[in-house]
Amino acid sequence: MQFRLFVWLSLLALVVVFVAQNAQAVELRFLFWRVAMSLALLFIVILAVGFGAGWILRSWIAWRRTRGTGVANSGAAPDKGGNAG
Secondary structure (H helix, E strand, O other): OHHHHHHHHHHHHHHHHHHHHOOOEEEEEEOOEEEEEEHHHHHHHHHHHHHHHHHHHHHHHHHHHHHOOOHHHHOOOOOOOOOOO
């Protein structure tokens, strides 16, 4: 329990140092959009978008695997003619 608290407090300290060192405002331009924000906030947004994209991709892959279970993955050929054999 104390180890977990130490890890969380260490991570929190690293985040505080990161935000303090990257507090300057930057302008982000993309096509017709212009946004001015803190560099640290920009990194956090990019990190969140990356995590979200990874989670969606992983969920989609898991869904495709579970949807494909059954005859197609069992190695048996599907019965196309309706004949029981």
